[in-house]
Amino acid sequence: MYNIHLHQVDGLDKDNFVYNYSIIEGDAIGDKVEKISYEIKLVASADGGSIIKSRSNYHCKGEVEIKEEHVNAGKER
Numbered sequence: 877m878y879n880i881h882l883h884q885v886d887g888l889d890k891d892n893f894v895y896n897y898s899i900i901e902g903d904a905i906g907d908k909v910e911k912i913s914y915e916i917k918l919v920a921s922a923d924g925g926s927i928i929k930s931r932s933n934y935h936c937k938g939e940v941e942i943k944e945e946h947v948n949a950g951k952e953r
Contacts, residue, residue: 879902879903880901880902880903881899881901881902881903881904881905882899882900882901882902883897883898883899883900884897884898884899884900884911885897886898886913892917893917893918893919894915894916894917894918895915895916895917896913896914896915896916897913897914897916898911898912898913898914899911899912899914907937908936908937908940908942909934909935909936909937909940909942910935910936910937911935912932912933912934913932913933913935914930914931914932914933915930915931915932916928916929916930917929917930
């Protein structure tokens with residue numbers, strides 16, 4: 877598990893149930909990533925409930941390539 881990370885709220889759309897934020901500092905970033913941006917969206921499901929859709933974008937420093945296996949390893953922490 878990560879010890880420290882600093883979040884920045886990038887946007888909030890109450891009408892469309894969308895929340896955007898970024899991790900801009902901390903253990904999750906490391907030395908290859910500038911920030912990790914997330915978009916969380918709630919959408920109605922056919923059965924009357926809700927579905928959470930999440931998208932993440934890794935903003936790398938320079939020409940660094942982040943492999944999917946590293947992203948998945950970070951999610952497991």
